[in-house]
Amino acid sequence: MEAISTLFWPTVAVLLTLAIYTFLWEDNPIYKVAEHIFTGVSVGYMIAQSWHNIIMPKLIVPTTNYFSNGRYLLAIYFIIGGLIGLLYLSRFSEKTSWLSRYPIAITVGFYAGFKIVPIWMTNVSKQLNATIQYPNGDSMLNLKMFGKFFDNPTWGNFISAINGPIIVIGVLLVLIYFFFSFSNDNIVVRASRKPALVVLMLGFGGSFGYTFMARISLFIGRMNYIFSDWIEILTTTLGG
Amino acid sequence: MSLWKRRLPLICTIVFGIMGFILQLVPAFKSFLDIQNQWMTILFGFAIVIGVASLTKYHFKKIRQKPEERIFSYITFSSLIVMAVATLFGMKAETGIFNALYKNLFDYVYVPLDATIFSLLAFYITSAAFRAFKASSWLSTLLLFAGGIVMLGRVAFGPLMVFGELTQWIMSVPTVAAMRGIKIGIGLGMMATSIKIILGIERSFLGGE
Structure with a gap:
């Protein structure tokens, strides 16, 4: 009996893993079972997560604390928040689903306003700054690096000299490519298209290779689990 | 335009x-900002x-329209309920049947399925890339070249370490340039959309009608 309980859950994991991989052959009922289990389990987990990490610590506990501390206005404000959140439940009915526009409108509106400055800081200002200078404060277009290369013409010095200009020119090319992607006869825009595509293709290729290897490492992890961990549990349990 | 449905x-x-x-x-509103952030988290x-x-609507519709596939919808609902109940009662508990069920479901069902489905994408992005590269323009060859080098570079050893260095260069120079340009574009786009939302010009998130 103990052997069965030790082996049961790891075997479930192995069977579910293999069930998902059957999709590589073709779509089949075994894959569909595993896929639907995953959907259900994910949503069930998210529901409980919301309860434990948001509803309890951010709504119920603070509201009761505010009430007991006599901070009634704050308590009422949080209750209003909970009630507006409950309007999402109106999505279950066609007739009342328009009520869910209120929490959506508030969430979208608040974060639209709240995120303008952080977006500017992280996506634009810091990126432009990083395109102008290295983290140590040196300029990206530092001509001294070229001087260093001409004094000592090694491959390493050459790469160090051209890296900064490649990044600066690359960023400018990509920006020109995206902002003037409509039909444009300007000579700068036309001349920059091909070089911009070269930078983009190299970038996408790099990202593709990186993502691919991350997925492959997940695959290796699953195979490792089956052929190393599970086999070991199997032989230990059945052999012992 | 209805007052309660659209205007408000x-x-x-x-x-x-x-x-x-x-x-x-x-900065003077810092204390209220903390409260407001907590309030928004509730929503x-x-x-x-x-x-x-x-999910419920989709599966109820599927049960009605495709009765031969309703078993999969039942599987979804039952796994949802079991996982939700096990996590609700077992996540914060130290011991007990719900805690054991939650741990086992998480470790032996949720995590393996999550990792396997994501690893499955490796095969699909390979076949998608193969089809894309078959277009065989010199630009797609460049993408293949960069992708191939990064793949080799990530597992390079011995004499193949040259691919590791090339990978380092591709990831820190052209990829940075491309991604930075895209990121700046996305940032400006997001800011423009945010301003449009605040000014009431962008209303698509409120749905039709």
Whole structure:
């Protein structure tokens, strides 16, 4: 009996893993079972997560604390928040689903306003700054690096000299490519298209290779689990 | 345009949008910002209902329209209920049957399925890349070249370490340039969209009607 309980859950994991991989052959009922289990389990987990990490610590506990501390206005404000959140439940009915526009409108509106400055800081200002200078404060277009290369013409010095200009020119090319992607006869825009595509293709290729290897490492992890961990549990349990 | 269905939600968007912008900019409102952030998280917490509602609607419709596939919908509902109950009662508990069930479901069902489905993408991006590269322009060859080098570079050893160095260069120079340009574009686009939302020009998130 103990052997069965030790082996049961790891075997479930192995069977579910293999069930998902059957999709590589073709779509089949075994894959569909595993896929639907995953959907259900994910949503069930998210529901409980919301309860434990948001509803309890951010709504119920603070509201009761505010009430007991006599901070009634704050308590009422949080209750209003909970009630507006409950309007999402109106999505279950066609007739009342328009009520869910209120929490959506508030969430979208608040974060639209709240995120303008952080977006500017992280996506634009810091990126432009990083395109102008290295983290140590040196300029990206530092001509001294070229001087260093001409004094000592090694491959390493050459790469160090051209890296900064490649990044600066690359960023400018990509920006020109995206902002003037409509039909444009300007000579700068036309001349920059091909070089911009070269930078983009190299970038996408790099990202593709990186993502691919991350997925492959997940695959290796699953195979490792089956052929190393599970086999070991199997032989230990059945052999012992 | 109905007051309750359209106008009032739009007013909420504008008011809360301006409020969010001011709270971010004015340091004097720091204490209220903390409260407001907590308040917004409550709305976020209930947003899971949208997901559950869509899933439930989809599967009820499927049960009605495709009775031969209803077994899969039942599997979804039963696994959802079992996992939700096990996590609700077992996550914070130290011992007990719900805790054991939650741990086993998480470790031996959720995690393996999650990792396997994501690893499955390796095969699909390979076949998608193969089809894309068959287009065989010199630009797609460049993409293949960069991707191939990064793949080799990530597992390079011995004499193949040259691919490791090339990977390092590709990831830190052309990829940085491309991604930085895209990121700046995305940032400006997001800012423009945010301003349009606050001004009430962008209303698609409020749905039709």
